[in-house]
Amino acid sequence: MDFLRPASWEEALAAKAEHPTAVPIAGGTDVMVEINFDHRRPEYLLDLNRVGDLYEWEVGEESVRLGASVPYTKIMDNLRAELPGLALASHTVASPQIRNRGGVGGNLGTASPAGDAHPALLAAGAEVEVASAARGTRLIPIDDFYTGVKRNALQPDELIRAVHIKKADGPQQYSKVGTRNAMVIAVCAFGLALHPETRTVRTGIGSAAPTPVRAKAAEEFLNAALEEGGFWDNGKIITPSVAKQFADLCSAACNPIDDVRGTASYRRHAVGVMARRTLTWTWESYRGTRRASEGAA
């Protein structure tokens, strides 16, 4: 095994171009487990800890450009207002020790269907910024990023530089089912974001299909139901039948398996429950901010 230690992003891309089989390691919270257990013996480890750019984030007009290695702890501490869904998701990641090391770039690189960040990214709307020495930078929409179980749209010579995540324009929520609060891989997870500016709702489902997925039929149903009932304007409580239909459609978007963490039917059920709950939480929050702004006016 060779340990490659690029000191800059350019050097990292050059190393990845020269050794496409090199396994990038940043927080190490996935890669080192595989090495410790002899599940993986990469020819090259490509250490990204020295690439300072990856640890920075920029808050722009529309979106946050989050460096691939920014640890979850920093997201929780610094980006809760801009990225509330991702901040909540970050808080459910493992333990403080892991959150101090791991970041979203690694979650995307591993592309496990159970990765905690995915539902939040899908719900908020995001693009993954990847680069190669040969072809430069490209942005991959999050909806096209996950291509299979632990597979993503990266080419062998590419590295993840950052994620561009849309800043929240409304309430966001995140929910995760596990046997305890800390140190659990999700049985399943659900992210929901209200986008009042476009009057749309986006979802993200984790650990209930071969890849993280959106419940697109459920989103379309809810978008239409909210529009039809004038809910965005009148701020009424969401009709229970609408919430139930939304939850059922979210369950239907799952394509889960039975495994040690849970059964397929439990996952389908739990995703429906989380969909209904997160819809209620976010909608109540939306109604609250509406009332507050009306009161002020």
Add this chain to the structure above:
Amino acid sequence: MRVNFTVNGRPQEADDVWEGESLLYVLRERLGLPGSKNACEQGECGSCTVRLDGVPVCSCLVAAGQVEGRDVVTVEGLADYAKQRAEHGGCASGACGTSLDEAQQWQAKGTDSQTGEGTELSPIQQAFIDAGAVQCGFCTPGLLVAADEMLERNPNPTDADIREALSGNLCRCTGYEKIMDAVRLAAARQGEAV
């Protein structure tokens, strides 16, 4: 490969390090510092918790090569680390720290109720002894490092803060109640000292 890094305030050099080796392995097997415990090797248990540039991490998940030029504090250096922090707000001079020799020989002397007497302990270590928070002791080093870091950051933790800070450290003996007592005790003593 060779790895140069700072351990407990002193520069150290580890040789013949395999590229896939963890920081934990380097500490235990190359530097002879077995305080950080090897249990799950997958970041689930927190027994191997050390400070890496001040931040608590699972040393089993840090590749040895990643610590080149960086600063590690292990449980063996915790007493001195806490002392420097209390007296000088940290080690600025570079003259402090715990030598490898001292660290290798470190032990909480006495194997009865007098354990810890005559040895210089950090406040959190003393509190663990006084509160009876140590049973088999395997999880203790990781808990000490994690708890000490929390008290540095948050001198007046709520119970929820303590549970959160220690949520990555598993203990199979105590049921955690005595550990909670110990951290509360250390926080209270820290408050009195100020």
